[in-house]
Amino acid sequence: MSRSVSFRSLRLAPLAAAFVLLGACASQVTKPTPTPPTVKGLYSQLDQASQGYETALQQARADDTAASEKTLTTALDQLRDAAAQCGNTPGCDPQRFFSVFDHLLRLKDGSFIGDELPDEQDSESPSGQVAGLNGAASLPQARRSVTLLHGQKLSELIAMNGPVKAALEMWLTQWRPNLMDAYVNYQYLRHEMWPQYKKADLPEALLFGIMAKESGGKVNAVSRSGAAGPLQFMYATGLRFGLGTVNGFDTRFDPTDAARANAAYINEQLKAFNDNLELTLGAYNGGEGRMRRLVGSDTSISFYNPRIYDQLSQETRDYVPSVLAAAWLFLHPDSYNLRFPRVDGVPGTITLKRPASLSELTVCLGEAGGMQDGWFRTLRNLNPRLDPQQELAAGTVLQVPRLLEKPYAVRCVVGPWPILASDLHNAVVPVVPVRHDPPRMSRATHYRVRPGDTISSIAHRHGCTNLREIERMNRIHHFQIRVGQVIRLPACRR
Known part of the structure; x- marks a missing residue:
């Protein structure tokens, strides 16, 4: 202009x-x-x-x-x-x-830095300060880290074209509740995820955009295809970046590990695509192999070039502008009549004074701190290795927002609320036997888990539809399995 x-x-x-x-x-x-x-x-x-x-x-x-x-x-x-x-x-x-x-x-958002001085180049000093330009030095470090991607201005990489505008409208209308939930979830996870992106010299807005589109900030999310965690890694891809099964826990569900792996993946693809952010996001969603075959040696080609855009799935065509639009709104909420809620995400801990599960704690905490939707999602997100229904022993240390430390001591140690929560949690529900059709059933079988397997993929391969039954038979929590594990499969329809 x-x-x-x-x-x-x-x-x-x-x-x-x-x-x-x-x-x-x-x-x-x-x-x-x-x-x-x-x-x-x-x-x-x-x-x-x-x-x-x-x-x-x-x-x-x-x-x-x-x-x-x-x-x-x-x-x-x-x-x-x-x-x-x-x-x-x-x-x-x-x-x-x-x-x-x-x-x-x-x-x-600071993308004016250097616009008027084409002969001067931005350079990063060892301390992370941008040298040579007063405008850059006057911006807070947090502002620069939000807006710069490998020295490039993030907002200049987000083109306000038709697909991005359409995605902005979706986030501001039909997806608005999802955007708000993602923002709240992220604020409580920020202390775990953002440092990993910061170390990798990647902007926070991009992390939020990916997370908002992938899982909405639900750490335990699992897709139909088997992608898992807050940033939805496939098992094989996660292994490439240090994610795997440790002591029975799938580290794709760990916010810190997932953010670290995601940052490494994004940087790998940015290098492959010459810092073309749109192609990098397309690779993250649709597969880097496919994207590299389409792009060839011309990494300057636009994601929206028909040679690329028309060959991608509708999911990937929607994914890229949706991530960029969410990142843009993270940077400029006020300019789109959007007000994110204020969230006190300072981390804290509590040590259980009496046995309780995360579900019971959710009941006794109620709407403490003004959380109208309750604390179940946050407690799960901050303690992903724990089964939310399993009773935890007194003395167990839990990660919680610091603002819950006092409400826990007041509401969940003594008094009526922990008693009520325990009574509800231990309620007995009658179990109705599942009737099978013998002529159409096969025998129960055993299966050894291989790399890349998920409960859903194993069930689909063997004609099973009841994932909860497989979980119950093998005492598996949150569909978490490990390579080499032998699991029992129920008699499933062929």
């Missing part, structure tokens, strides 16, 4: 102000009907918003971050007001407003 600014409206401003004052004096008795905005007037406001961009840019480079933020906010508000009237004004082009709006947002 051209940054030349029209000053015609600024020269006419004093004259316009004089007419406004005269009009005010003459309207003591009768208020005039507001004059509908003209295209010229709206475009004048557009020019003023552009001037606000230039001013904010200079203020940032003068290390006056507070003034820069204030100027930018004013410009965005002015732009929104004018854009709202553009749709009802004949001859007004809304796309002109969107282009400036998009540009202002990119300034807001």
Whole structure:
């Protein structure tokens, strides 16, 4: 977008102000009907918003971050007001407003750094500070880490094209509850996941975007295809990056390990695709082998080029813009009429004073801390190695948000709530025998788990549909199996 600014409206401003004052004096008795905005007037406001961009840019480079933020906010508000009237004004082009709006947002997250100085190169010092540019130095470290991907400006890598805009609308409408849940879940997991991305020099917004699309922040999520964990690794892919079964626990479900492996995978693919983020995300979802065959040696090709885009599955075509849109909203919620809830995700621990399961703790904690949906998901996410239904011995140390340490001591040690929770948890439900059709059944069998197997894939291979029955027969928790394990399979239909 051209940054030349029209000053015609600024020269006419004093004259316009004089007419406004005269009009005010003459309207003591009768208020005039507001004059509908003209295209010229709206475009004048557009020019003023552009001037606000230039001013904010200079203020940032003068290390006056507070003034820069204030100027930018004013410009965005002015732009929104004018854009709202553009749709009802004949001859007004809304796309002109969107282009400036998009540009202002990119300034807001720090992507203006170096835009005006093409001869200077950003460089990383050993301490992680960006050297050579006052604008960069004035930004908080957290802001830079959010927006930079291997020295590139993340917001410049996210093109506001049709697919991304459509994904933005989905996140703001039909997927909005999922987005909010993902944000809350992530805030409680952030202390485990974000450091892994930070070490890998990857932006936090990208981590959130992938997690929001993959699992919504549900650590124990398992897909139909067998992908598992908060970032949905297939078993074989996870093995390549250090994920596997340790003491019977599938480390794909560990938030720290999963984030580390995901960061390693993303960096591997960024290197293969010359830092092309869209192709990298396409590889993560659709398979790097397929993506590399489609791309060939031309890593500069656009993900949306028909030679690539048309050959991908609909899932992958949707996946890439959805991740980028979620990352964009993570950076700019206010600019899309979106307000993420405030979450106190500071980690803490509790030591059980009496035996209890995670389910029982959820009951006795209730809505402590204002969590209307209860704490079951958070407790599971922070303690993925534990069966939420299994009673834990007194003295067990649990990972919890720090804000739950006091409510636990007040509600879950003595009093009526732990007694009620225990009574509900130990309720006996009658078991109705499952009737089978003998003529259509095969004998129960045993199976040795191989690399890449999941309960669902084994069940499908043997014609079984009742995964819970397999879990019960083998005393398996959360469908977690290990390579070499021999499991019993029920008599399944062929």
